[in-house]
Amino acid sequence: MNAHTHPRPPDLPGAFPVTSAQLRALHDRLAAEAAAADLLDVAYRTLDTPVGTLLLAATPAGLVRVAFASEDHDRVLTALASEISPRILNAPQRLDDVARELDEYFTGRRRVFDLPLDFQLATGFRRAVLSQLPAIGYGHTASYAQIAAAAGSPRAFRAAGTACALNPLPVVVPCHRVIPSDGSLGRYRGGPAAKQLLLNLEAAA
């Protein structure tokens, strides 16, 4: 066998240039068709805010997860794939309302969120605790013991603390308004600096 019968393999991929603009257009078409066919189980986007870049994820039922950059967005999406569904696409459209209300909140123009929420990532007592949090008004705070009592288990203040620390919908469900009675900041998914920033924002407005 010589070189004429064994030519080097052709560089066909190089002869088929694919641009990022073409891929973006196809991706957006896929996201729209997937949503229309009820195949988009989780849509997500990111949003730049004063507490860093937030990952926002929604099911057809509503906002299901808000994640801080410190949580590692790739890891959060992989967890959503196994906890909810791997049918996940970057599809900002479903999150237009969420992004708008968060923008309004961070610029001091919104005090209450009016969004459909999907609490499927919090069950049992954790969910009971989270359902109490919107009752803490903008700019106010409550103690973990008060929240535990409101959720029906006055002695379960440690569990209430855990529920707040693992809140799948931080900022929107205001676990940052729950602080220990000793005056410290307490645990927060986005870290103490983010919790302080939100409390300062609400105090200043």
Added chain:
Amino acid sequence: MTGKPPFEAIVAQHGPMVLRVCRATAGWADADDAWSETFLAALRAYPELPADANVEAWLVTIAHRKAIDVTRAAARRAVPVADLPEDPAADQPDGRDLDLHAALAALPHKQRAAVAYHYLAGLPYRDVAAIIGGSADAARRAASDGIASLRRSYPKTGEL
């Protein structure tokens, strides 16, 4: 189902390869439709895909069927849309090489598929054979015949 990546990662990782395969097998004009239908069908089936499955071979298997579907649908529409301009030698601003596409389109279907799935998708001949039918040796011969034919009919053979 644990550890399966979000579908977004599948699109990001394999979207360009599938688009090249669709352009080579369905033709440039129908490639976008074939790509969209491929990934919509893949999204539908994704939760049931075994975590250790060969994702490239799975996507190309779907793209193979969708390319046939959209090509048939386009033929049924029977509106003669010319894919070739007046001057077929000129490269397009989008980087499309019309001579190469014409040469590929002239290949027998099996050769074109074998060339696309081996050289564009990077599948081994065993996987190519599972998609187009026949043995791995037959797939290797089809790809080899297709490349030989391309080298004869495509003016820029030296560049490939």
